[in-house]
Amino acid sequence: MESLGELMKSWSGGKAMTEQAEQKLAELMRDPLIEKFRSKYPEVDEEAIRLNLNRVHQYVREYRNCSQCPGLDLCPNDYEGHYTLLTAESLNGRTQLYDRKVSCKKFLARRTEEAVRSRIRSFYVDNAALQRGYASDEILTNDLKRSKAVGQVLRYIDRAKENGLGSEGLYLTGQFGTGKTFLMCYLLHELAEAGYSGVIVYMPDFVEDLKVLMHDPAKLKETVEMMKSTDLLIFDDIGAENLNPWVRDHVLGAILNYRMERKPTFYTSNYDLDALERHFSFTSKDGDELHKGQRIMDRIRPFVETVIVAGENKRGRK
Known part of the structure; x- marks a missing residue:
């Protein structure tokens, strides 16, 4: 069975897509947030990042959005008032990354205020x-x-x-x-x-x-x-x-x-x-x-x- 990378190369423009993915992987591996994440989860290697490229990218992107929060009404994340939290776990010798949506402080404060007003x-x-x-x-x-x-x-x-x-x-x-x-x-x-x-x-x-x-x-x-x-x-x-x-x-x-x-x-x-x-x-x-x-x-x-x-x-x- 061909790997996903080999299939991508066989498609029209697949090589360019693979090169972009490798470039994104290199950027993520140098990102201070991912370096901090890997120090917390030493079992996460480059291959684990490669296999979970989209969720790792979203984790970094939403963290940056939150660091420069424009306000809840202008939240640029996928779900208003939420950010992606990434964790890792080793199971049977393989490292798996998990992501979940977490409410931010501004969202929780709004929910509390709505409950008060109700x-x-x-x-x-x-x-x-x-x-x-x-x-x-x-x-x-x-x-x-x-x-x-x-x-x-x-x-x-x-x-x-x-x-x-x-x-x-x-x-x-x-x-x-x-x-x-x-x-x-x-x-x-x-x-x-x-x-x-x-x-x-x-x-x-x-x-x-x-x-x-x-x-x-x-x-x-x-x-x-x-x-x-x-x-x-x-x-x-x-x-x-x-x-x-x-x-x-x-x-x-x-x-x-x-x-x-x-x-x-x-x-x-x-x-x-x-x-x-x-x-x-x-x-x-x-x-x-x-x-x-x-x-x-x-x-x-x-x-x-x-x-x-x-x-x-x-x-x-x-």
Whole structure:
């Protein structure tokens, strides 16, 4: 039986192909990566490289691509975010080379981030606030006036990661634009990395949508059940909504009644807790209902740590 090399020589242009293969073999044998590979696997000789020329060439090519990585979206390797890993094994006196595809660090980081994002749902909150990553030291130094509030949030995150979630959440209160929503998005992202699911809801828009969901009981029930069951629930800008008795008593009340002894709920607001109680005690339909406002607050006040977020208004600041 003729060898592959002899067959190649017999074809038209086969001699040139053989010469190119021999030239490529010589280049690979001099390549520092192959020299390192052969020092790890001394049994790999020139003949083993020749018999596995294509996979050895791909191993070297993809290693070089990774060394000058242009970014995951521009990955030049055969499989985006993967590179060829080469190993060798001697069996019955013969050396065999094996290759397999391995995920690179950038690909693994993207998969991790996708898994984190899959645990977070937002209603009417800008996804950019959820997706941007910040280092804790950057958060601390961004506005020193709010450093006490940042410290409280960071300590909460550390406790949750170390001891798990309890029933107590956080109530962030302060003036417009001091970063309350951002701090909650940071908390949500950090704890999603630890495996917790979360939902953040912008209350003014959510309340308006609930008026539509009144006519779709199945969708309403699905939404309420999701907010009951998620590990972390954030009501953003609570107190700014146009409140009505049905939303207060039958939607918000039902969610908080379920969560108050089970799962932590978080809030951002321009109101302190007393002002929020006054907000819940008055509706445009029924006027003053002090007992109903107090009833809602009995499901909020005992289950939060108050965080006063001081600082400058950063909205619109470049």
